[in-house]
Amino acid sequence: AENTHTTESNTDDDDQDSDVDMEEHKRRLKHVNSLKEKTYNAVNWTMSMKRCRFAKLFHYSLVVGLKKIEDQNTYKPYIIASFPVKEQEQVENILNFCFPDADSWRPVTHYSSESYCFVLTHEDGSRQYGYCRRLLPPGEANRLPEVYCVVSPIGAFNMYEQLMQTVENLRKQSLDAPQCLLKAAFSRTFPDPGQEAWINLRLDDKRQTVILKRSLDEKLESVSFGPLLSHLSIDVLLKVYASMLLERRIIF
Numbered sequence: 001a002e003n004t005h006t007t008e009s010n011t012d013d014d015d016q017d018s019d020v021d022m023e024e025h026k027r028r029l030k031h032v033n034s035l036k037e038k039t040y041n042a043v044n045w046t047m048s049m050k051r052c053r054f055a056k057l058f059h060y061s062l063v064v065g066l067k068k069i070e071d072q073n074t075y076k077p078y079i080i081a082s083f084p085v086k087e088q089e090q091v092e093n094i095l096n097f098c099f100p101d102a103d104s105w106r107p108v109t110h111y112s113s114e115s116y117c118f119v120l121t122h123e124d125g126s127r128q129y130g131y132c133r134r135l136l137p138p139g140e141a142n143r144l145p146e147v148y149c150v151v152s153p154i155g156a157f158n159m160y161e162q163l164m165q166t167v168e169n170l171r172k173q174s175l176d177a178p179q180c181l182l183k184a185a186f187s188r189t190f191p192d193p194g195q196e197a198w199i200n201l202r203l204d205d206k207r208q209t210v211i212l213k214r215s216l217d218e219k220l221e222s223v224s225f226g227p228l229l230s231h232l233s234i235d236v237l238l239k240v241y242a243s244m245l246l247e248r249r250i251i252f
Contacts, residue, residue: 054190056151057197057212058160059128061182062091062227064098065089066105066144074103080146083183093120093127098132098147107142111135115164117157123245129155133164138172146171148178154190159214161195170203177203181210193217 063083066075077095079088088095097118099105113135114125120128132149148167149159163185184201191197194216202211232240243250 025084026242054154057185057188057190058150060086061096061186062086062098062147062149062151063179064095064149066099066102075105076160077147081179083179083186084169093219094130094149094151097130098134098149104215105144105226107144108136109140109142111145113160113168117160119155126153127155128153131157131160131164135168135178137175148182150182157214158212159191163210172205185210 031242040220043089045056045159060082064077065080065230067078068074069076077099078104078131079086079095081093082091090201097104113133115131115133117132118130120130122128129152130149131152132147136145137143146169148164150163152160167178167181170181180201180203181199185197185199188197188199191214193214195214197212197214198209199212200237
């Protein structure tokens with residue numbers, strides 16, 4: 001009798017394990033299907049964006065700085081200037097991507113400028129690309145960096161990098177000069193692959209033309225991952241790859 005009772009008990013346990021495994025399987029299958037649908041929508045959206053002809057070179061531009069948090073020895077990002085005008089609440093997530101390390105900054109006298117890009121993926125699969133250039137404003141005293149950022153629906157890092165480098169060169173002249181460039185660039189039509197966008201502006205009564213060339217091969221518009229692969233270990237690369245598969249946010 002004891003053996004029979006034990007066998008029945010084991011059978012019940014196996015049935016419960018099977019029920020749990022089946023529910024877990026259904027949950028995972030549902031999650032995978034949702035990821036596939038999001039990826040499918042994102043790919044379709046990206047391809048449709050590449051076929052579109054945009055009347056503007058980007059959605060909007062931001063100049064982001066750091067200001068000290070009251071009664072604390074840390075900083076938070078804020079909008080120095082924007083075009084078209086944006087309220088801080090509208091772009092709060094963008095500010096955090098411009099300065100993900102805001103709380104660790106302190107005024108410095110020297111800083112090597114750097115460019116980087118981030119991608120925001122929305123629930124409907126649409127994407128926004130943020131192209132940033134972080135630089136130290138002109139001066140000799142200790143100071144905090146600024147980030148110039150343009151937000152666009154198109155992934156074209158190399159072309160926007162040309163714009164960001166010109167912005168930095170103009171920033172050495174004045175705070176207004178980069179804003180003049182961004183306002184003039186805003187109204188330019190986004191070029192087709194292999195074509196150019198000509199931006200005419202007047203600074204100090206002098207005419208200047210900035211030419212942005214878009215790569216003919218769309219594959220060459222992405223960031224080169226060579227430096228990234230050479231600086232990360234295999235373990236870190238695997239973690240990055242796993243995070244990408246899980247669609248987690250990654251900041252390099």
